[in-house]
Amino acid sequence: MxxxxxxxxxxxxxxxxxxxxxxxxxxxxxxxxxxxxxxxxxxxxxxxxxxxxxxxxxxxxxxxxxxxxxxxxxxxxxxxxxxxxxxxxxxxxxxxxxxxxxxxxxxxxxxxxxxxxxxxxxxxxxxxxxxxxxxxxxxxxxxxxxxxxxxxxxxxxxxxxxxxxxxxxxxxxxxxxxxxxxxxxxxxxxxxxxxxxxxxxxxxxxxxxxxxxxxxxxxxxxxxxxxxxxxxxxxxxxVARLVGLNLAGGRARGHEVRLDGGGVIMARDALDGGCLVAFRPAAVSLFLARPTGSPRNIWMGTVGGLEPHGDGVRVEVTGVWGDGSLVAEITQAALAELGLRVGGEVWASVKASEVDVYPS
Incomplete structure (x- = not known):
């Protein structure tokens, strides 16, 4: 050139x-x-x-x-x-x-x-x-x-x-x-x-x-x-929205993070002090009833919005960890099976192994 x-x-x-x-x-x-x-x-x-x-x-x-x-x-x-x-x-x-x-x-x-x-x-x-x-x-x-x-x-x-x-x-x-x-x-x-x-x-x-x-x-x-x-x-x-991640701030003590908006989330790695936690929408699972099993992070919330995204659907869940919200990414089939509607209640969970934590 x-x-x-x-x-x-x-x-x-x-x-x-x-x-x-x-x-x-x-x-x-x-x-x-x-x-x-x-x-x-x-x-x-x-x-x-x-x-x-x-x-x-x-x-x-x-x-x-x-x-x-x-x-x-x-x-x-x-x-x-x-x-x-x-x-x-x-x-x-x-x-x-x-x-x-x-x-x-x-x-x-x-x-x-x-x-x-x-x-x-x-x-x-x-x-x-x-x-x-x-x-x-x-x-x-x-x-x-x-x-x-x-x-x-x-x-x-x-x-x-x-x-x-x-x-x-x-x-x-x-x-x-x-x-x-x-x-x-x-x-x-x-x-x-x-x-x-x-x-x-x-x-x-x-x-x-x-x-x-x-x-x-x-x-x-x-x-x-x-x-x-x-x-x-x-x-x-x-930046989190730009790259398609869920993000929240809080204070960590070991693997437990107390979030600024209220509530607790368990993370993959241990840390102490002010921090940010991030996880992918695809890592979030949605249920109509409280799930049982291994997930350590479980919250009840309200469906705030539904938006097509690629071959699937992005679901905004409001009212988790206080007044916070998260986004889940599910398939069209899962949406039909769950019968989700805006304003309806839903349970969200994410495994601790999917939650990244780092200093704020």
Missing amino acids: VTGTPAAGLESRLGVARGAFRLELALDVAPGEVVALLGPNGSGKTTALRTLAGLIALDSGRIELAGRVLADADSATHRPPYERRIGVVFQDYLLFPHLTVLDNVAFGPRSQQVPRAAARKLAHAQLSHLGIPELAGARPVSLSGGQAQRVALARALAVQPDLLVLDEPLAALDARTRLHVRGELRRQLAEFAGATVVVTHDPVDAIVLADRLVVIEDGRLVQTGEPAEVTRRPRTDY
């Missing part, structure tokens, strides 16, 4: 105020590393993206990329976007409809004062590397979703960036196209020598594409780590 080889990656401290909202985020990305920035709507993902790109000025903090200071609130430094060596792929790709694919990709180098012939040569090299040289003369209106995504990526890479920022890069694709393009995009990002930030709300995109996840809520970092660690041990309700 035609790209520079930065001596250092991204080191940033982003402080931005927008009315009552404030983003305070430390975001560092090493050369060759792909970081996914995750968060709910309104968490500050777009603000972070626009600040890195130079579209929003810092109120506090500093951005340094490949050893160059791009922004520093203390010294009122603010380099404009065209001086930042940052390639951005927007959610809707934003290809120029009046230009050919080749001239779309050449636009970035031309804006950096690269002569037209050299810019077009560089653009053709990027299209060839991404396997779409035959699209050079096409107009954006004729492209499929997957083709448009590749062209947008080629345009971002043509400026030989030190940082690549992708804003919901697969959101505009249908499910079948997304599956194929996701794998191809991962290969392309693995070949990029610079730092990459993928802004997304989709956990599958984040887990497949990224080496590390950074999760923000209300403008603040709430969790970061390798995908396997974040998905196994979520630290907030948002």
Whole structure:
């Protein structure tokens, strides 16, 4: 892939105020590393993206990329976007409809004062590397979703960036196209020598594409780590819902955890002190009467909701361990056999061996 080889990656401290909202985020990305920035709507993902790109000025903090200071609130430094060596792929790709694919990709180098012939040569090299040289003369209106995504990526890479920022890069694709393009995009990002930030709300995109996840809520970092660690041990309700786990906080004494909302749960491992417990919806069994046998965690609750999920159904059970709730995942056959309805009583159980416990 035609790209520079930065001596250092991204080191940033982003402080931005927008009315009552404030983003305070430390975001560092090493050369060759792909970081996914995750968060709910309104968490500050777009603000972070626009600040890195130079579209929003810092109120506090500093951005340094490949050893160059791009922004520093203390010294009122603010380099404009065209001086930042940052390639951005927007959610809707934003290809120029009046230009050919080749001239779309050449636009970035031309804006950096690269002569037209050299810019077009560089653009053709990027299209060839991404396997779409035959699209050079096409107009954006004729492209499929997957083709448009590749062209947008080629345009971002043509400026030989030190940082690549992708804003919901697969959101505009249908499910079948997304599956194929996701794998191809991962290969392309693995070949990029610079730092990459993928802004997304989709956990599958984040887990497949990224080496590390950074999760923000209300403008603040709430969790970061390798995908396997974040998905196994979520630290907030948002992250737990994102990765499909039940989560509760409490205090552990050995294998017993007294939950903050009331009630007790037995866990697989022993721990002492403040903790979080997590378990899979598929590990929860539901009964119409109190079950007998080996489960050590049994609660009576109320069916709060029923939602199709893949080949099965997710059942929200409210009123367990005080005012808490959990989600169980059962088959369609089990739903029919139990005859569950919203508002009805149900017993839920989960084996201690299925409950993970870790410090809060």
